[in-house]
Amino acid sequence: MNEVIRAPRGPQLNTRGWGQEAALRLLMNNLDPEVAKDPDNLIVYGGKGKAARSWRDFHEIVAMLKELYSDETLLIQSGKPVGAFKTSKFAPRVLIVNAQIVPRWATDDIFWDLEARGLTMFGQMTAGSWIYIGTQGILQGTYETLSALARKEFGKDSLRGKWVLSSGLGEMGGAQPLAITMNEGVGIIVEVDERKIERRIRGRYLDTQAGSLDEALRMKDEAIEEGKPLSIGLLGNAATVYTELKDRGIVPDVVTDQTAAHDINIGYIPEGYDVSSAEEFRKGDPEGYKKAVYASIVKEVKAILWFKEHGSKVFDYGNNLRTRASEGGLREAFEIPGYVPAYIRDLFAVGSGPFRWVALSGDPEDIYRIDDAIIDRFYYDEHLVKWIKLAKEKVKFQGLPARICYAGYGQREEIGLLINELVKKKEVSCPVAIGRDHHDTGSVASPYRETEKMKDGSDAIADWPILNALLNAVSGATWVSVHHGGGTGIGNAIHAGFVLVVDGTQDAEERVKRVLNADPGLGVIRHADAGYEASREIIRRGVKFKYPVYDREER
Structure with a gap:
């Protein structure tokens, strides 16, 4: 399939309403x-995260x-339209469920x-829920993680x-270099596919490419000595490069990995292979290929553990690398x-997470007008304003112009009302779609990532994302x-998302007040229930939802 898909722009409707x-x-x-990793095969990001199950299904969704x-x-139903029902104008226009499998059968092989x-169909997170906004979607999460690390680990x-x-440097990992330089650091990012390095340089997420590890280290040393941020792409295999650095006794300040290791079939290229030879290996000997992938992941993780022992600040960035290494025998x-748990939980506890909005007009000026209005309205929040200014300066849009911003309980509702008012006054030219990543405060159960090491041990309790979806609906x-x-693969996570369209009407204002209170509010409740004091303090101050009296008294 070589059909090129691009979203319509402008005020002309192709449907019966803006929803x-x-x-x-x-x-x-x-x-x-x-935007998409492999649009010909409907793959958006994250291994095989798809927007629709097949091209026939895609065209039927569009027609419906x-x-x-x-x-x-x-x-x-998992990327396939199965029907439409008369509901009400207050109900969602679309309900989406992807990849649900009865738990006993929820294994990769099945x-x-x-x-x-x-x-x-594997919908990943925002691929199958139609609110992926390109690499920018993970950018602020990576920025916030590194910012928190700098404060906690280095003061x-x-x-x-x-x-x-x-x-x-794939669809998610490609945000890393820009997040590093936005935090004024220097980064060396290893990538096995040179096309991805070139793409990130073109998109201004990556500054430059080194021809060898020695050149990358020299460039890194010079940048640190000059006190300038720099991101360096290095063609190679992570297992090979990390091990060589270990063998040389070179200890980075921070070490992580953001390959698509959660997808053992195509997300991680084994040592000794490039993209094309790995594909031949995979097709010819699938089981041998998996063994080679496991061996490479184990080798890389052994190097990361060595870095940790010698002073590096290391962390798993939610791609299931640790699980794959454990499955490969590295206990x-x-x-x-x-x-x-190391860096982001404090934000989740206060209802803060990856909030986003998309200009349906396709006009970048709509996003810039919203940027300016947020900077003006939230002038007192230095961290938020700093982010918006950095994003406005450095982020190149992919597809429809969009912005992401970690915003907490109360702030999301205020931003939503602000955007709706801008649309009403025609300072923004078309309605705006507001949403978020599924990776959020109260919308996910993922014991290897978002809900790892919850204070009360409720890591695997998956009631919360279901409650979140029902409440948003x-x-x-x-x-x-x-x-x-x-994010972490089949059997390891349940999560929910939403999108809310604001069109400048009174109806949209009322929906903002409900949805953008309920969605992060459930995150506050989820963390309060787990014992987080910051969440309970928000509730004690008085919020726009009710919380059980016995919890306030007994806890």
Whole structure:
């Protein structure tokens, strides 16, 4: 399939309402060649995270969205449209469920067999829920992680004078180099696919490429000595490069990895192979290929553990690298801490997470106007304002212009109302779609990432994402999704997402007040229930939801 998909731009509707139009445009935007990893095969990011199950299903979704009335709801079953029902104008226009498997059968082998038979689809997180915004979508999460690391580990407000070793410049990992330099650090990012290095340089996420490890180290040393941020791409295999650095006794300040190791089939290239030879190996000997992948991951993780023993600050960045190393026989893999309990949990506890909005007009000026309004409104929040200014200066849009911003409980609602007012006054030219990553405060159960080491041991309790989806649906979100397996792989996560379209109307204002209170508010409750004092303090101050009296008294 060589069909090039791009979202429509401008004020002209292709559907019967802006809710349906937003779903149409964001589905198409996920498959824009500027955005998607492999649009010909409907793959958006994260190994095989897809926007629709097949091209036939994609075209049927588009056709149904064009015919859908504003009191009907379209149902998507793992990337396939299965029907639309008369509901109400207050109900979501689309409900999406991806990759749900009865737990006893929720294994890689069973899932991918079902997927190969055309019965299901891996939706990752924002791929199958139609709110992926390109590499920018993970950028601030990586920025916030490194910012927190600098404060907690080095007692500094930046990574100035420090260097980071990581790997992976794919759809998610590609944010790493820019997040490092935004934090004023120096990074060496190992990538096995030279095309990805070139793409990140073109997109201004990566500064330069080194011809060898020695050149990368020289460039790193010079940048640190001059006190300037720099990101360096290095063609190679992470297992090989990390081990060579270990053997030389070179200890980075920070070490992590963001390859797609959660997908053992295609997400991690084994040592000794390039992309094309790995594909031949995979097709010719699938089991031998998996063994080679496990061996390489174990080798890399052994090097990371050595770095940790010798003073590096190391963390797993949620790609299931530790689990794969453990499956490969390295029992010590979980001595590497996960990034959420180490650095991000404090933000989740206060309802802060990866909030985002997309200009349905396609006009970058709409995003810049929102940027300026947020800077003006939140002038007192130095960290938030600093981020918006950095993003405005450094982020190159992919597909429809969008912005992401870690915003907490209360702030999201205020930003939503601000955007709706800008649309109403026509300072923003078209309605705006507001959403978030599934990787958020109260919308995910993922014991190897977001809910790792919860204070009360509730890591694997998956009621919360289901409650989140139900609550967002009845609160008035435009579409709602529930997925299985995104980020850390099949059997390891359940998570939910939503999108809310704001069109400048009173109805949109009321929906903002409900959805953007309920969605992060559930995150506050989830963490309060688990025993986090910062969450309980928000509740004690008085918030726009009710909390059980016995909890306030007994806890």
